[in-house]
Amino acid sequence: MTKASAIAHPIQGLVKYHGLRDESLRLPFHDSISVCTAPLRTHTTVQFGMPHDAAVIDGRTLSGRELTRVLAVIDLLRAEAGVTSGFRMESRNDFPSNVGLGASASGFAALALAAARSLGLEMGLVELSRFARRGAGSASRAVTGGFSRWHGGDDLTSVSRPLPYPADIDLAMVVAVVPAYKLTDEAHRDVITSPFFRSRLEHVSTALDNMERAVRAGDAEEVGRLAEVDTLQLHAVTMTGEQGLILWRPDTLRVILEVRSMRREGIPCYFSMDTGATVYINTVGRSATKVRERIAALGLQTMLCTVGRESRVVDDHLF
Amino acid sequence: MTKASAIAHPIQGLVKYHGLRDESLRLPFHDSISVCTAPLRTHTTVQFGMPHDAAVIDGRTLSGRELTRVLAVIDLLRAEAGVTSGFRMESRNDFPSNVGLGASASGFAALALAAARSLGLEMGLVELSRFARRGAGSASRAVTGGFSRWHGGDDLTSVSRPLPYPADIDLAMVVAVVPAYKLTDEAHRDVITSPFFRSRLEHVSTALDNMERAVRAGDAEEVGRLAEVDTLQLHAVTMTGEQGLILWRPDTLRVILEVRSMRREGIPCYFSMDTGATVYINTVGRSATKVRERIAALGLQTMLCTVGRESRVVDDHLF
Structure with a gap:
């Protein structure tokens, strides 16, 4: 075949x-x-x-x-x-x-x-x-x-x-790598035991509507803002499950505080984490370099990302 | 007078x-x-x-x-x-x-x-x-x-x-001082806007019953365990309010991770924070010195506390 x-x-x-x-x-x-x-x-x-x-x-x-x-x-x-x-x-x-x-x-x-x-x-x-x-x-x-x-x-x-x-959506993502043992599956299992899980379920359809609207409008800042709110809800539910899973690391918080600090200075940027310690900082194109420099100055490995396409077949084989 | x-x-x-x-x-x-x-x-x-x-x-x-x-x-x-x-x-x-x-x-x-x-x-x-x-x-x-x-x-x-x-309750408290600008009043005001606040209200009477039972029984470890669960709920609700208040600092997380690490080693200790970044580590008398040493080794100022009495009148005047 x-x-x-x-x-x-x-x-x-x-x-x-x-x-x-x-x-x-x-x-x-x-x-x-x-x-x-x-x-x-x-x-x-x-x-x-x-x-x-x-x-x-x-x-x-x-x-x-x-x-x-x-x-x-x-x-x-x-x-x-x-x-x-x-x-x-x-x-x-x-x-x-x-x-x-x-x-x-x-x-x-x-x-x-x-x-x-x-x-x-x-x-x-x-x-x-x-x-x-x-x-x-x-x-x-x-x-x-x-x-x-x-x-x-x-x-x-x-x-x-x-x-x-x-096509011209101006979303730039700075990744701040914070290594930590990942517990994704455990987190997904434990979350159901949080006293806040039901509220999260009730709230999420509004969050989805808002995010879909921001994406369709190409409003990169609003996408970032909403993703930060969602991140805090995700981690709030995670840490109130039976196991009290805390996925952040000290470096995660250093990035969070730096992002908030940049925002107070007028730089549009917002943090976002999945079920791990690594932080995405969502920003706009013109601020990406500045944001990346500020995060790198914390001593963390950074990567700069843009919106990626769908999966596709390529001719280049690995064996 | x-x-x-x-x-x-x-x-x-x-x-x-x-x-x-x-x-x-x-x-x-x-x-x-x-x-x-x-x-x-x-x-x-x-x-x-x-x-x-x-x-x-x-x-x-x-x-x-x-x-x-x-x-x-x-x-x-x-x-x-x-x-x-x-x-x-x-x-x-x-x-x-x-x-x-x-x-x-x-x-x-x-x-x-x-x-x-x-x-x-x-x-x-x-x-x-x-x-x-x-x-x-x-x-x-x-x-x-x-x-x-x-x-x-x-x-x-x-x-x-x-x-x-x-009277012989064996609760020792190690305080790990983490300086941060406090936002207690702001936190109390903002918390009402969290989508999780209502669930917190529904859940808290059970938490109070459990804590009162542990106190009356003099079960210091259970007091500590319940206080840690309550702490995570408090901060989860705080960070999901409109302002997304994050009261932890990187040092707060270092203490949290060290507490969890000590617990895995068999030392009975539990973290607890009020609306601030400073951490109380609740433990039992025999482990207090060990816990304090471990926290001090993180480079933080520590204090060792025991259960304090009610307010009382003294003869010693300040003027």
Whole structure:
């Protein structure tokens, strides 16, 4: 069978998903919206027709739980294509993984697309997002790219759809890398025990409406402002679950305080974190360099990102 | 009129109050429980029969808003005693104020007691707590001391009552001082706008029941555990208000992570913060020195506290 390769960008959650209504189907409690972050990317090559299954990420051969997650996506696609042969996968991230940068989103998005193509499956990205979802919820949004809204619902309807946005949207994202052991799955499980979870569910549809409106209008500052509000809600719910999970690190707070300080000085910038310690600082193009310098001055690794496209097939194979 | 002096201890909130139903009467939305922290203390001397009002704290003459707050208590007591003359107040804290150590609690408690005595008013501490409340809500609990429960209700019934607890309760408190500009009043005002505030109100009666039970049983570890849970709820609600107030500082998080790390090692200790950045670490007597050493090793100023008594009159005058 054909060898196929794909590229996908990781995502920054804007109205973040939190908690899974069905853990094995990876169905969320509510819709969520995110934006892809280019130039960061995962590059993945897949080939079926192999004697056995083998998956390698950044030179590391997967086994156990990691391999099981990959198979959750692969097995569905194999069934869809009526194929039973083994597969080989190789994947590379050009950015640090497991630091809260959405590597599982881009990873499973690129995997789903490369695998579907290798199997000769003809399906659009919205339909494909349903398969990528089974590896990681946020991967559904990395499939459809740009700004995307992942819909809740059931196994058939829980797909991601791209949100239209003006091509000249002036959103720049400075990433401040704060390494910390990630607890995404644990956080999604524990959040349901927070006394604030129900209020979060009640509030989130308004947050989604506001964010979708800001994206469609291309209002980068409003996107940033709303993402900061959403971030505080996410972490508030996380830390009031039974396990009291605190995902911030001292450096996370240093970035938060610096962002607030820059804002008081008139620089439009807003912080945002997923279920990790790494911080995205959403700003506008003209302020990006200044923001990056200020964050770098804290001694942190920074990256500058813009809005990334949807996942796509590439001719460049990793093996 | 007689010169009178009093001493009071600051407090650590255990089930913390948050938000004022009536800001000028300082009536809270719900009950709260705290513990006094000795040996930290405020020492205050008051004398009426003066030509005009003058108040000094730690050598600093009060004016504006600070003086108005003092007069909120003094004027009520003057009216109660039918006295119209001016007063002189001098007050000293033997610990850093405005860093989240409850200096306003001990300050207004000592003020209320010294003033009542100077005016010749005969009233018990529970009744007096009603007057101290008008300076700072938490001062009501510093009046009745030890472990106290401040009751919500109306102007007449919103008093603090001491909770009985075993004399041998083994609660040690290590204070990790993290200086930060305090925003207590702002936090109390903003909290009402959090989408989680209503859930907090619904949840707090259970938290109060659990804490009162732990105090009465003298279960120091359970007191600490419950205070940590309450702390995370308080700060979760605070940071999701309209202003997104973040009261933690990088050093606050360093202490939090060190506490969690000690706990994994088997040392019974729990963090707790009021509406500020300074951290109380609740532990048991035998672990106090170890906990203090570990926190001091982070480069922070530490103090070791035990349960403090109620406010009391002393013969030692400051002028």
